[in-house]
Amino acid sequence: MRESENRKSNGKEGKFHINNIRGSLFRIIRQMKKEFLLLWTDKFNMLLAIVVPPLIIFLFGFMMNAIPDELQPIDCVVISYDSNVYIDDSILNGSVRDDYTLPYINAVNKSEYLNILHFYNATEEIYAMETARLMLISSEIKVIIAIPVAFSEFITLGLPGLIDCVPDASDIQSIQDTLNAVFDSIKIFVNDNNLTPQFELTGYEEFSIPEGYNLRFNYNITLTLSFIVFGVSMVLTILVVVQEKPVARLLLTPAKRSEILLSKYFTYTLILIFQVILLIISTLICRLYLAGSVFDLFIALFSIGFTGLSMGIFISTQSKTKTEANQLFFAVFIVILLLSGIFIPIDAMPVYLQIIAYILPLSHGDPMIRGIITKGKSVFGFDFFALLLLSTVLVLISFIIFKRRKYEV
Secondary structure: OHHHHHHHHHHHHHHHHHHHHHHHHHHHHHHHHHHHHHHHHOHHHHHHHHHHHHHHHHHHHHHHHHOOOOOOOEEEEEEEOOOOEEEOOOOOOOEEEOOOHHHHHHHHHHOOOEEEEEEEEOOOOOOHHHHHHHHHHOOOOOEEEEEOOOHHHHHHOOOOOOOEEEEOOOOHHHHHHHHHHHHHHHHHHHHHOOOOOOOOOOOOOOOOOOOOOOHHHHHHHHHHHHHHHHHHHHHHHOOOOOOOHHHHHHOOOOOOHHHHHHHHHHHHHHHHHHHHHHHHHHHHHOOOOOOOOHHHHHHHHHHHHHHHHHHHHHHHHHOOOHHHHHHHHHHHHHHHHHOOOOOOOHHHOOHHHHHHHHHOOHHHHHHHHHHHHHHOOOOOOHHHHHHHHHHHHHHHHHHHHHHHOOOOO
16 A cells, blocks of 8 residues: 555656646746847847858958968068178188178079068168168068178188078067068078078978968968857847846746746857857858868857857846946956957966966867867867866856846836
């Protein structure tokens, strides 16, 4: 008898739990419908979530693809301090004329990466360097190439011939291109004059972008994708739970607070999935070279976007007004952006800032997406699990705050 009674009670409890789950799912689905209807009436948010991200990718791709991949010749000035003659100890009272200044000038002219505007012989024009610096200040040139004293003598005697290079460092991104252009002229000079020792560097460029794809677009798109998907998801959700009349009215319905918050997570997660699909399609249309799989890229973008979504809802749950939510969003977003590694490499930061940077989401976005796009790495690495942990913590804190907060109904 007792066993039969226990079975009946267990059966009733099971049916009760099943009915509770069904009722909860029914209420969550109804809340999701209300969320979608509310979003549909807010045309600006729908435009921000659906239309703007792929539009930015298309605009970015058009601008990057409009720029030719070839380096434009860099304007330069060459100044020679090399002596015209020098004494050769092996020849009594003998002198040897300068032999290597003009060959280097010819090498500069042959280089497709340099465009020599002026050549100055410092022995005849003593203000040559001052003139060149004024041209550098006025942005007429990008680099000054100076041939030092005894340049030809050193080469003739088998010693290293040094060349001084003064690039325009006001544009830090162009310094490497400038140095590469000067190195190209040196390589031509060495090969044309059969100088020894000389080294011919050949090799396979690992993880290079294949021919037919735009290098600039494929390099810069990783920063753009993580920034867009995180920023848009965060902007969309910072006001969804902030104390306003819709939330107060919802508390009068049979819906529980956890169900209200779950419905918001589900709604914006579906929007995020659609948004990520549009972003991937738009990047592929713009000729993105993807070494990894589309699935890995989708999971990576979704994890970044869901972290932004979780952070936006977290800000919304603990804010009392729209103004407070917007101000907190602005402050948090600026800190995340500054410590993302986009402007300053994380390794160059102090240790305490590195710890904070690796807690924040955007520091994981670019490395994860870059690894998938350029190297074909799997999404399931350190960056993915760091974002997963951060999202989980933000979701749990948001539920705790929303459950304990008092709303006037």
